[in-house]
Amino acid sequence: MSNIEFTQAAPEHVGVIVIGGGQAGLSVSYFLQQANIGHLVLEKHSVTHTWRTQRWDTFCLVTPNWQCALPGHAYDGPDPHGFMKKDEIIAYLDAFIAKVNAPVLEGTAVTRVTRDAGGGYVVQSTRGTYMADQVVVASGGYHTPIVPRMAERLPLGIVQVQSSEYRNADALPPGAVLVVGSGQSGAQIAEDLHLAGRKVHLAVGEAPRCARFYRGRDVVDWLADMRYYDMPVTDHPLREGVRDNTNHYVTGRDGGRDIDLRRFASEGMELFGRLEDFRDGKLRFAPNLRANLDDADDTYNRINASIDGFIEKHGIDAPAAARYEPLWHPPGERAELDLQASGITSIVWCIGFTPDFAWLDAPVFNGRGYPAHMRGVTAVPGIYFVGLPWLHTWGSGRFSGVARDAQYVVDAICAERSNVPDHVRLRVREEA
Structure with a gap:
């Protein structure tokens, strides 16, 4: 992980801002790097902190290890049908973090995201303001106990x-x-x-x-x-x-x-x-x-x-x-x-837990305050979600399915950046 030093003097323009440095945000970074799209991951705490700080001592996976399939980082240990314990999960994630080497600002909470007059986004954080063409919300859905x-x-x-x-x-x-x-x-x-x-x-x-x-x-x-x-x-x-x-x-x-x-x-x-x-x-x-x-x-x-x-x-x-x-x-x-x-x-x-997206000022929520989307792609250009439970399949919020979701969203970002017409882009998404 390349943890960036904070030296901002004026709003910096970034192609894509990814909000959240868990497995979802890092998976998005993996595919954005493959697509050569400049981006920055903003993480409120430290990357994958939930696995380190919000699990009890005897915690272990309830799904077998073979289902751990983060992008470019499938489980390759000696016990594919076993269940990794807390320290083994952290070791698995540490190896993924090193492999992705995402551009991350840790200790950076996003406080507001708004649309600017040019169609991009103003991302305000505890360490400054950024301008972005597109925003991927990868902060999960479990925020407030x-x-x-x-x-x-x-x-x-x-x-x-x-x-x-x-x-x-x-x-x-x-x-x-x-x-x-x-x-x-x-x-x-x-x-x-x-x-x-x-x-x-x-x-x-x-x-x-x-x-x-x-x-x-x-x-x-x-x-x-x-x-x-x-x-x-x-x-x-x-x-x-x-x-x-x-x-x-x-x-x-x-x-x-x-x-x-x-x-x-x-x-x-x-x-x-x-x-x-x-x-x-x-x-x-x-x-x-x-x-x-x-x-x-x-x-x-x-x-x-x-x-x-x-x-x-x-x-x-x-x-x-x-x-x-x-x-x-x-x-x-x-x-x-x-x-x-x-x-x-x-x-x-x-x-x-209940989700908390109060900082996102965009008409992407349903009447219950939950993001409305199709496979993480919202009706508002430039706003995407990854890592939510059942975003697309059972594994969307887990190690098993987040890679597929992240790649789909990055593909949609690429299409949007290439100015593919909406009706073509939506048809492709529906058929994929």
Whole structure:
């Protein structure tokens, strides 16, 4: 990485400004360099900082290593079907950073992007103002942690952390822990605390789950063969609604395994429905624990059934099919929990993030404040997005699919710079 010294005296013109120095922004830089297009990457913190600062100590990938396919930097280690741990992920990224050698300004937050009279863009940052022909937003979609207002009413003695701040069980005070949310982070953090011997109370949400291994292979391998990861958002049954879906919970820990909340419950973890309120010293929960567990298991079995159909259709020799049967059922729906009597001393909020693009002054957002685009290309000339969940496919926000998205966007930038007529450019994009 060529980290540029800040010596700006007047606004500098740059062909393309890339906002964000994570895997998406670096992937865009890789293809811009191939196209010989001058550009600058502005990164608020340091490149790939999220992987270094917002992951717990035992964090590992939930997808197998072979899916790590950043541009020009496919995984080539000894364990393609394993799951890289945190330090291995950082080493993989460090090698990518060195390979790309992107022109980056770290510690530079973008504060405003506006269109100028000539059709270009004014990019204001904490280290000066730049002029750009085109802007690629590669800052992701997970910006502001979601913490409910009820958190303000909790006793001051309760330690509250968000999932990005959790590191390990020992970093929390002695006592029971309430984990709120059962998506990928919530389920894995609850497991981490449970395995560390902590008493865990888990507020279970509507996240689905899937098997780690089924019929002799990783489920990811089956789904890859079934071309699931190549399905564009336009072909998904939920269309753009899939972008709102919570990721399936599963883990790559210890070589990979299922996460079964029912088993945790049989081992002493306390499960509740969705956390709704804190009032009169008591946590209040929705009576939907049983439904949430059943729905997660239904998704688990439905994915496996689709694999069964694929195996049968293609005459594949594989171990026998099986159906998950619950090993534990909630004895009832507990609507409340006395906070003091429970011994809870800390809460880990794992209910996601909201995007924040308030600094981008351009008519590219829908009524919910989410970028409107087709494969990262917006209706406003010169504004592009890369690295969003399901920007085009399941892998768009991951190591597996960001390269394809970045190349597509850079191709669109090249077409725009060549003054290809809009109707031709749009047709090419739709057909690609």
